[in-house]
Amino acid sequence: MTAIQMQMLNVGGREIKFNHRPGKDSACGVFWMGGYKSDMEGSKVLVLDEWAEKTGHGCMRYDYSGHGISGGAFTDGTISKWLEESLAIFNRTEGEQIIIGSSMGGWLALLLTVAHIKAIGVENSRIKGLILIAPAIDMTKDLMWDKFDDEIRAGMKATGVYEQPSDYGEPYQITLDLIEDGKQHLFGDAMIETGCPVHILQGVLDDAVPWQMAVDLVSRLARDDVRLTLVKDGDHRLSRDEDLARLIRCVEEML
Structure with a gap:
């Protein structure tokens, strides 16, 4: 895969690194929005970038502040900041885009679309x-x-942060600022x-986002052209070869 030079955009004083593979002519691009504590070097987005290069479509991927190689501390991040950054990066694209959001990126993708x-x-x-x-x-x-019990909530109010154990590495540092900001x-x-059309991919064995949430979301999307694919043996990441091919x-x- 041909490497593309990394670029930087200042958003609210935060250095956001992004990688933009231009598409040919007026080909529709893909716009990747990663998950909580993920980065733009994950298997799903790299497969999309490789596909984009082969087919002549554009691909935009980036790291939120506090993620990957972008500036800022992870614990300073909020939904408002990450949405602001996403909108700024989206505005660097041209023409039609298919937005692909994973986990938290799915929420941000809907917020970006509405905005x-x-x-x-x-x-x-x-x-x-x-x-999504x-x-x-x-x-x-x-x-x-x-989902937090009273002890965790009291601890967050006292210290401003809760270190939630994770199956994917170091604990997630969840801040009270993130919780309070998320309310809006x-x-x-x-x-x-x-x-626009929406297609949701959801693993039934997902232990982070219950599949029932995806079913509920379908009922609240206003348009008729909504599809839900439940992967019965799929986990949260959906990063197996067959999952990547499905993506x-x-x-x-959708093209």
């Missing part, structure tokens, strides 16, 4: 479609605060207007 439509109108939207992989919608409430971005039970098929079908 994009609000800014320019659904008729002018450049978002051709959304592919185990979307962690409203995660600061539904998957964090609401919750979708709750409201309908969500995307203005590429989803992109090609």
Whole structure:
């Protein structure tokens, strides 16, 4: 795969590193939005980047502040900051884009889409479609605060942070600022207007985002062209060879 020079964008004083593979002519691009504590070197996004190079489509990938090689401390991150960064990077793209959001990136992808439509109108939207992989919608409430017991909540209020054990390496440092900031971005039970097709990929064996959340999300997406693929033996990451092949098929079908 041909390497693309890493670039940097200053967003609110934070140095956001991104990698943009230009597409040929007016080909639709893919826009990757990673998960909580992930980076732009994961297997899913690298497969997408390789596919983009082979097919002549554009590919944009980046690290949120406090993630990967971008600047800032992870514990300073909030949904508001990561959404601001995502919108700034999205505005560096041209033409139609398929947004692919994984886990927290699925929530941010929906927030970005709503903000994009609000800014320019659904008729002018450049978002051709959304592919959401185990979307962690409203995660600061539904998957964090609401699941914490009284002891954890009291500890967070005292210290401002909770170190949640993780199966993927070091503990996740979840801050009270993240929880409080997330409140202004919750979708709750409201309908969500995307203005474009949506395809959700969800592992039934996901131990981080229950598959029932994906089923509930389908009912709250306002458009009719919504698909849900439940992978019965799939986990949260959906990074096996067959999962990666399925992701590429989803992109090609949406194109």
